[in-house]
Amino acid sequence: MANNVNLTERNKDYAVFLPSISSFYDRTLSKYRESGDAFFPPERIPDGFDQGLDGCDFLKQDAYYHYKWGLYSAGHAQLDLSKCVSYDNMVQGRDRNNTFILGDSGGFQIIGGVIKCDWPNFKNDDSLRHTILNWLEHTADYSMILDIPTMAASEPYKSRTGIQTFEQCLDYTMHNCEWFLKHRKGKTKYLNVLQGRNKWEADTWFDAVKHYEFEGWAFAGNTKADVNIMLHHLLKMRDEKLLEKGERDLIHFLGTSKLDWAVVLTAVKRALREHVNSDIEVMFDCASPFIATAKGQMYTQHVHSNTRFGYVMENAVDTKALSKSKIRFPWTSPIADRLTMGDICWYSPGMLNKIGKEGKTSWDSLTYFLLMSHNVYQHIESVQRANELTDAANVCTDLNYKHWRKLKTSSKEEQFNTWVPRNILYMTQFIDELFKSETPYSMLEEAAPMLADFNGKKSLANSANSFNNLFEVEDADTEYDGEFTSEDEEQAEEFLEALT
Numbered sequence: 389m390a391n392n393v394n395l396t397e398r399n400k401d402y403a404v405f406l407p408s409i410s411s412f413y414d415r416t417l418s419k420y421r422e423s424g425d426a427f428f429p430p431e432r433i434p435d436g437f438d439q440g441l442d443g444c445d446f447l448k449q450d451a452y453y454h455y456k457w458g459l460y461s462a463g464h465a466q467l468d469l470s471k472c473v474s475y476d477n478m479v480q481g482r483d484r485n486n487t488f489i490l491g492d493s494g495g496f497q498i499i500g501g502v503i504k505c506d507w508p509n510f511k512n513d514d515s516l517r518h519t520i521l522n523w524l525e526h527t528a529d530y531s532m533i534l535d536i537p538t539m540a541a542s543e544p545y546k547s548r549t550g551i552q553t554f555e556q557c558l559d560y561t562m563h564n565c566e567w568f569l570k571h572r573k574g575k576t577k578y579l580n581v582l583q584g585r586n587k588w589e590a591d592t593w594f595d596a597v598k599h600y601e602f603e604g605w606a607f608a609g610n611t612k613a614d615v616n617i618m619l620h621h622l623l624k625m626r627d628e629k630l631l632e633k634g635e636r637d638l639i640h641f642l643g644t645s646k647l648d649w650a651v652v653l654t655a656v657k658r659a660l661r662e663h664v665n666s667d668i669e670v671m672f673d674c675a676s677p678f679i680a681t682a683k684g685q686m687y688t689q690h691v692h693s694n695t696r697f698g699y700v701m702e703n704a705v706d707t708k709a710l711s712k713s714k715i716r717f718p719w720t721s722p723i724a725d726r727l728t729m730g731d732i733c734w735y736s737p738g739m740l741n742k743i744g745k746e747g748k749t750s751w752d753s754l755t756y757f758l759l760m761s762h763n764v765y766q767h768i769e770s771v772q773r774a775n776e777l778t779d780a781a782n783v784c785t786d787l788n789y790k791h792w793r794k795l796k797t798s799s800k801e802e803q804f805n806t807w808v809p810r811n812i813l814y815m816t817q818f819i820d821e822l823f824k825s826e827t828p829y830s831m832l833e834e835a836a837p838m839l840a841d842f843n844g845k846k847s848l849a850n851s852a853n854s855f856n857n858l859f860e861v862e863d864a865d866t867e868y869d870g871e872f873t874s875e876d877e878e879q880a881e882e883f884l885e886a887l888t
Contacts, residue, residue, distance in 0.1 A: 390436065390725035393453040395446075395768050401661075402775040403653035403670040405645075406457050406490055407446075407764050409479065410678035411464040412884035416757045417441055418477035428754060432734070436726030444723065444761040445478050447487045452722040453765050459490045459673040460527065463497030467523045479527065490640060490671065491528025491576065493520055499540040499549050507550050511563055521568060525575040530638055532606050533568050535581035536560040538589060539609070554589050558596055565600045577603035579640055582611045582621065587848075590617045598630060604638035605630075612641040612672075615652065616832060616839045616848050619819070622656065623828050626664050633665045645674030645767070647697035647774045648812055648842070654775050655816040659823040675880075677763035682880035686759050687766035688719055690773065694803040694810065697774050699767070704759055705729060708750045711736035721765040723758060732758065756884065781805035781813060789818040792838045811842055 419427045420441045433440055443452040458479070466475035473480045479489055497503045498516075506513050517534060524531035538558075540551045551557060561581070568578060580602040584590030590611045605625070611617050622639075625631045631639075639660075641653060649672065657670035676699075680686065686704040691697065710733035717727035733750035741747050785804045792814045795801055802810050818835060822828050832839070840848045 390452070390722050392450065393722050393765075394449075395453055395455040395765070395772070396457075398772050400775075401654075401658065402772065403650060403657045403672060404457050405650065405768060405771045406459040406640075406671055406673035407455070407677060407767070408459045408461065408492075408643075408673045408675035410675065410760065410880075410884060411476065413678060413757060413760050414460075414476045414478040416753065417445055418475060421477055422474060432752075432754060434727055434731040434758070441757070444757070446761075446764065447478060447482045449483075449486060452726065452761075455764075455768055456487045457490075457671070458488070459492055461492035461494055461497070462520050462523050463492065463494035463502055465523065465527070467519050469522060469526050472523070472526070484529075488530075489528045490673070491524040491531035492642075493524060493532045493534040495532070495535045495537050495581070496539075498534075499537060499545045499551075501548050505549075510560055514567065517564065517567055518571070521571060521573075525573045528576045530579060530604065530640075531576045532579050532581050532640075532642075533561075533602065534564045535583060535608070536564070537609060538583045538585050538593075542585070554585070554592075557583065558593055562597060565597060565602075569600065569602075577638070579604045579606040579638065581606045581608055581642075583609040584617070585610055587614075587617055587620075590614075590621070594621060594624065598625075598628070602636070604636045604640070606640045606642055608642045612644055613843075614848075615815075615842050616836070618656075619822065619832060619839075620829075622660070623822075623832075626660075626823075631660065631665050631668065633667050637665065637667045638669050638671065641670075641672040643674055644672040645676050647692075647699075647770065648809070648815075650771045651697075651774050651778045651812050652815050652819065652842075654778075655819040659819055663823045674767075677767045678760050678884075679880040681756050681759045681763055682883050686719070687763045687770075690766070690770040692770075692773060692777050692807050694805055694808060695797075696809060697812070699770055705732060706750050707733055708735055708737050708739075709733075711739070711750060719762070721762045721769075723762040723765060727758065727762075777805075777807040778812060778816060781808040782816060785813055787813060787817060789814050789821065789835065789838065792835075794837060794841060811838075814838060815842055 437443055445451050446453055446455045447458065448454065460479045466472040482489070494503050498505050505516055520534055536557045538554055539545055540549050540557050541553050546552055572578065580597055580600055582590065582594055582605060584593050607618060611621060630636060653670050653672055657668065660668045677687070680701055684703055684706065685701045687699055688702045689700045691700060710729040713728060713730040713733065715729045717724045717729060717732065732755050734752045734755060735741065735747065735750045738746060741752065781804070787804060804810055804813055818838070822831055825831050836848050
């Protein structure tokens with residue numbers, strides 16, 4: 389029998405990755421708990437699952453693998469508080485003394501139309517604000533206030549919302565900030581959300597909302613995708629006493645899954661703890677393990693080398709010829725170690741699915757659930773390994789960020805370590821020095837070429853205006869950076885909801 393793994397203990401002092409838990413995953417587990425054999429017959433549960441599907445609830449300490457952190461979004465949750473415990477039992481029924489859930493207010497789902505909003509009466513109709521605030525207070529330890537993302541003023545969203553300008557997004561968000569401060573109930577702490585598609589918008593937004601007395605910060609839009617904007621914001625927060633212990637102890641980065649950023653955010657957390665607030669926590673989330681499964685893909689391995697950090701995502705096995713096969717599932721995780729090929733490829737030739745038809749796929753809804761559980765483990769493990777390797781490399785490497793220079797991707801120069809890219813080593817060293825410096829803003833100016841290169845652009849000017857280009861995903865059967873767009877997440881959720 390495979391061993392249970394405690395990923396919580398392995399996280400040490402790294403920035404905390406939050407799996408953005410799919411409502412499909414939670415509801416599959418909830419229906420299994422509520423209906424038992426009526427939902428999945430005993431023969432469908434893998435033989436290696438000694439706890440049944442309950443062992444896939446990674447928030448539980450005795451699960452097949454335990455990880456106490458997660459994010460859950462109002463955008464796909466059951467918002468009716470009389471129903472939410474039975475619908476979303478993994479999140480709502482958790483042990484709140486030993487787990488942490490960050491509540492996402494669902495701003496993207498609102499501008500995308502998943503959550504309906506009466507835009508002409510936005511400021512006068514408080515019903516949606518009441519519904520989301522009540523759900524956040526009931527559900528989460530920390531929560532995002534209900535912001536209106538600046539992408540609402542760009543197509544295709546402005547055609548749906550009627551919002552035409554950055555100023556409207558900011559105005560609506562400030563209205564929500566004031567409303568949340570007035571109506572909050574004290575059951576959750578709130579994060580002030582920062583938006584902006586470029587540096588001017590990001591600075592303007594920050595100056596407009598920084599006076600609101602929430603308990604932390606959430607970086608969104610280009611504020612979390614451009615390292616220069618992010619570091620400028622953090623320095624201003626420090627200088628203006630907006631990261632004080634006991635007042636603002638949490639910083640979150642929305643929709644961030646690149647391994648380069650996972651390591652850089654660990655460097656940020658350590659620098660802030662040493663020089664600003666010893667209790668600060670830095671977190672980031674993504675839904676990639678769940679979205680990938682909806683696209684028929686699975687994590688097979690990771691890339692940690694001096695050329696790049698990344699995940700390897702491949703088309704998952706799907707063939708009816710393997711139905712009932714006892715061949716072991718050949719990939720590795722506490723979930724995969726308990727599976728056979730037949731557990732994944734369930735439908736055999738001629739076998740009818742839930743709607744009484746023979747489909748083309750060998751997968752049923754449980755297949756998606758099992759692969760999601762495997763993918764979540766793989767993603768967390770990859771994040772933690774990237775941090776471990778970088779720590780080891782920094783001990784063995786003596787470098788100076790001022791010596792950084794642009795190199796061609798194919799260059800073999802300055803490969804200081806076998807397992808960690810040079811840019812990551814330079815960036816972690818730079819961040820450590822930045823928060824010690826008496827002239828940090830000058831440091832940012834001097835390091836502009838290095839910061840732009842980390843952003844994947846030629847200059848900070850164009851990197852600050854290229855938010856959409858940060859979300860390119862390569863085809864299946866290849867290495868990729870782990871990022872999916874918000875549209876990918878919505879399409880995945882829509883597909884998965886149809887399965888149930």
